[in-house]
Amino acid sequence: MAEKRPFDVLNAALNNNVLVKLKGDVEIRGTLASFDVHMNLVIDNGEELKNGELKRKLGTVLLRGDTVVFVSPA
Amino acid sequence: MAEKRPFDVLNAALNNNVLVKLKGDVEIRGTLASFDVHMNLVIDNGEELKNGELKRKLGTVLLRGDTVVFVSPA
Amino acid sequence: MAEKRPFDVLNAALNNNVLVKLKGDVEIRGTLASFDVHMNLVIDNGEELKNGELKRKLGTVLLRGDTVVFVSPA
Amino acid sequence: MAEKRPFDVLNAALNNNVLVKLKGDVEIRGTLASFDVHMNLVIDNGEELKNGELKRKLGTVLLRGDTVVFVSPA
Amino acid sequence: MAEKRPFDVLNAALNNNVLVKLKGDVEIRGTLASFDVHMNLVIDNGEELKNGELKRKLGTVLLRGDTVVFVSPA
């Protein structure tokens, strides 16, 4: 198993901007505020994107881990 | 792991308005009355939205956790 | 964790009318006769609805918990 | 938790006619011959329905529990 | 719980013809050679059907249990 672990990416991204792709073509962009072992994520200043366009501002949003496709630090 | 935990957002949102996005393009807006570790949620004065429009008033509604995409305090 | 728990809603709804939304745009309306921890539900005098219209009367029907989206007491 | 339990419906329906709705708009009608805790069901004299029309006669058929949406005694 | 159990149907069908419906409108017809508790199935002389028509001959094929919708002895 690799020394570096996938969740290290989340730890390093805390309080920084991330792009999160969810199942069903929804994307959320904002500041990663917290996460847990299920990959549940809290995003502050969250914006919902649809096809790359801003759909609406959500403020703080809790994303359920099992709907996450990927998380990419900005 | 982060000190702040994702479920803190639910705890802080109790008795306040939330927007919940469910799988299958359904959204519910209302007051968060209770939740559990499976992210089952009870919403009071719940309204079902479709494409951002009010579809119908549901009153109290129990949302099954595994259909939740995100929860955002209003 | 909240003092009130999501399943309290089911307990309070026993022998009363509920609307249940299932995955795949099916809805069932009727009297909640019983439930278990998996959210399996038994509905008496159940009616299947499609797009809000009565599709057929089912009488007693056992709904599998993992197809439930939400349950709303009438 | 309710005194009556959801699986009581299956027990009472043994050797009687049931309508089973499966995920993916398939329905099976026939005599409930056996079931287990996973809601795996055996139907005798089973008929597959599509949009309410008889599609074909299957005789005995084992239905996998996790594809079940609902079971309704006839 | 019923005395007869759903998996008895698989046991009785060993070395006999079965029709297996899988998720995603695929069907396999052939001789049931083996199965396990996950409902993984091995079919010998398997034929893949699409809309009831023979699509291709597969010979021996291992079907993953969680894609099974139903199994019907011929």
Added chain:
Amino acid sequence: MAEKRPFDVLNAALNNNVLVKLKGDVEIRGTLASFDVHMNLVIDNGEELKNGELKRKLGTVLLRGDTVVFVSPA
């Protein structure tokens, strides 16, 4: 339970050609190099097929078990 077990098919197919159908109408053809209890598979000289036509050559490819629909030795 059957004496022959479904995974025997994978064991017998090691280092031989297999056709693997995945969820979402993707198929992979190549040499089965290894597998585990989750039905994760490694295919060498893998080719991705779409509607029976060669889409691209992948070389070695690790297939995640829970996306497997069936595995058929060539």
Added chain:
Amino acid sequence: MAEKRPFDVLNAALNNNVLVKLKGDVEIRGTLASFDVHMNLVIDNGEELKNGELKRKLGTVLLRGDTVVFVSPA
């Protein structure tokens, strides 16, 4: 069970280019930086592809294991 194990492919691919196919027709190409037993993957210099075309550059990206269809070393 095979002596070679599926995860050996990931171990051998560390710090090398991989192509990852995800559910929902998304593909990610880049350098495999880490992985875990859930097949969560971290890709560095990640590029998102749609129908084989570059859609956007993501830099580092954490892919959730249960959305992975396959991983192929370049």
